[in-house]
Amino acid sequence: MTEAEQMPVDADDGLNRLYRRYGDWLNRRLRARIGPDMAADVVQETYLKIAPYAAADIRHPKAFLWKVALNLVRDHHRKEIRRSSALEQFRPVVAESAPQVDQIMLGEIVASMPQLYRDVFVLSRFSGMTYPEIARTLAISVNTVERRMSGALEYCASRLDL
Incomplete structure (x- = not known):
């Protein structure tokens, strides 16, 4: 089946059948672009994203799945860039505000x-x-x-023997 080939209108595949039919194909395509670990996660997220759609409404399933998956990859990339830039701001603040020994321990x-x-x-x-x-x-x-911050503070307290 080519990417542009249409599924029959009366196909009552459902999400499970769509996954069994195209999950491996999507995983192989993504592995070539983003690696095996992230590809598996993106395939899972793709099917979660398309869950609200009826399989019968998806005329070009491969093209649809590929587009959703690429959008997820782009979103992950954007989040990583934001996270990295926010974490980069951490380094100068510690250098200016903490004494040398405390800075090393905190780091x-x-x-x-x-x-x-x-x-x-x-x-x-x-x-x-x-x-x-x-x-x-x-x-x-x-x-x-809030839960993660609580965990982080507990982690710091355990390392500082508080």
Whole structure:
């Protein structure tokens, strides 16, 4: 079946059948572009994104899936750029505000922190962002920001023996 070939209008495939039919194809195409680990995640996200659509309404399934997947890849790339630029702001603030020994200890603790906690911690404590701003930047809920910040603070306290 070519990318532009239409599915029959009376096809009652459903999302599961669409996944079984095109999931491997989409994964292979994405692996060539973004690598195997991220490709698997994007395939999953693609099918979650198209879940609200009826399979019978999708006339060109490969083209539709490919477009949704590429949009997700672009979104991931944009988020990574925003996250990286926000984390870059962390370095000068620590250098100016902490004494040498404390700076080294804090840097080691933050560097060893799980990334989910680290991203929220750095954006809050060193970039001065509010929880709603962090939630928008990382595309997560405010409740998730609060849980991750709590985890980050517990992590710091455990490393500082508080």
